[in-house]
Amino acid sequence: xxxxxxxxxxxxxxxxxxxxxxxxxxxxxxxxxxxxxxxxxxxxxxxxxxxxxxxxxxxxxxxxxxxxxxxxxxxxxxxxxxxxxxxxxxxxxxxxxxxxxxxxxxxxxxxxx
Amino acid sequence: xxxxxxxxxxxxxxxxxxxxxxxxxxxxxxxxxxxxxxxxxxxxxxxxxxxxxxxxxxxxxxxxxxxxxxxxxxxxxxxxxxxxxxxxxxxxxxxxxxxxxxxxxxxxxxxxxxxxx
Numbered sequence: 280x281x282x283x284x285x286x287x288x289x290x291x292x293x294x295x296x297x298x299x300x301x302x303x304x305x306x307x308x309x310x311x312x313x314x315x316x317x318x319x320x321x322x323x324x325x326x327x328x329x330x331x332x333x334x335x336x337x338x339x340x341x342x343x344x345x346x347x348x349x350x351x352x353x354x355x356x357x358x359x360x361x362x363x364x365x366x367x368x369x370x371x372x373x374x375x376x377x378x379x380x381x382x383x384x385x386x387x388x389x390x391x392x
Numbered sequence: 393x394x395x396x397x398x399x400x401x402x403x404x405x406x407x408x409x410x411x412x413x414x415x416x417x418x419x420x421x422x423x424x425x426x427x428x429x430x431x432x433x434x435x436x437x438x439x440x441x442x443x444x445x446x447x448x449x450x451x452x453x454x455x456x457x458x459x460x461x462x463x464x465x466x467x468x469x470x471x472x473x474x475x476x477x478x479x480x481x482x483x484x485x486x487x488x489x490x491x492x493x494x495x496x497x498x499x500x501x502x503x504x505x506x507x508x509x
Contacts (some may be wrong), residue, residue, distance in 0.1 A: 287431070313497065320501035322396070322482055324434070368434060369500075379450070380498060382427075384434035 282306045283371050285383035293391050298356040300386050302369035305350065309371040313349070313380070314343060314354045317366045326367075359390045395419070396501035398483050411470040413504050416481030423482040423496060426450075426458065431504070433450045435482065441466055443486070466487035472509045480505050 284303045292298045302312075310331035315323035329336040329343045329352065336343050342355045356363055365388045370380040399414040417424065425440040427450075437450030439458040447458050455477060459467045466485075470477055481504045486496035 284433075315500075320401075320503070320505075322502045323483075325497050325499070328497065368437075372496075379440065381437075381438060382435035384432060 281384070282309075283369060283381045283383040285367075285369060285386050287386050288318045288384070289387040289389070291389045291391060292359045295358045298354075298359045298363065298388055298390065300354040300356075300367050300369075300388065302340075302370050302383055303319045303350060303352075304309075304352075304381075306371070306381075307350065308373050311372050312343070312345065312352050314341075315368045315370065316363075317368065317385070323368060336378060348376075359388075361390045361392050364388055365391045394442050396483055396485050396499055398481075398501040400504050400505045401502065402505050402507075404500075404509065405473050405478045406509055407472075409472060409473050409508075411473050411506065412509075413468040413483075413506070415468070415483040415485075415501055416497075417427045417466075417483075418464065419485065419487075420463065421485035422488045423458065423465070423486045423498075424447055425486075425498065426456075426466065426483045427484065428452070428479040429482055430479050438468065439456075470506075473506075475508050478506060480509045 282346050313328045314326040317323040327338050331346050345352045366385045370382045372380045383386045396417045427435040429465040436452050441447045441460040457469045483501040486497040487497050
């Protein structure tokens with residue numbers, strides 16, 4: 280049973296436009312969420328996080344929104360740049376729990392110049 | 393900067409061989425993790441360790457074992473490699489508590505791509 284789902288395997292966006300990557304989760308105990316970016320042949324790098332006490336967190340061009348009632352989070356990238364082309368993973372955990380992060384299957388973003 | 397170093401970027405092994413994947417972190421983190429990444433399956437947790445000599449099974453521990461004799465080093469062992477263990481293996485570390493919520497941000501190594509023939 281996939282507790283964290285990224286239903287879009289891929290997404291193409293024009294440079295300068297907004298990229299929206301979505302993530303759904305089923306476990307209502309999750310209260311901490313992270314987004315990672317991964318380039319080929321490299322390890323994932325941390326992008327941004329959000330805890331369940333917030334519904335929005337911003338860091339430069341990246342904003343994460345959390346809708347707890349819908350068990351849904353999204354990552355917005357504005358404006359999108361060609362260097363943003365990568366695979367994006369969302370991950371969820373119970374903050375006071377067992378240190379186990381559950382990752383989604385990833386969305387491959389391609390930003391077209 | 394937190395650094396997680398995986399000793400081998402690319403390995404090719406034969407079925408039945410014993411394989412060691414080594415991971416070292418230099419930030420005194422308590423937690424260390426081994427994931428594998430496969431297309432369409434995302435990152436799946438194999439084992440993790442929250443202290444020296446402590447280990448916990450993740451979601452897919454079958455066919456793997458781990459060793460953590462020192463805080464900075466976490467090894468993944470494939471006792472008898474099989475072709476279905478061909479994958480990208482990712483090591484990560486984190487402090488016990490961090491961030492505003494008390495949860496942990498994982499820092500990953502560059503990965504070890506293992507091919508089992």
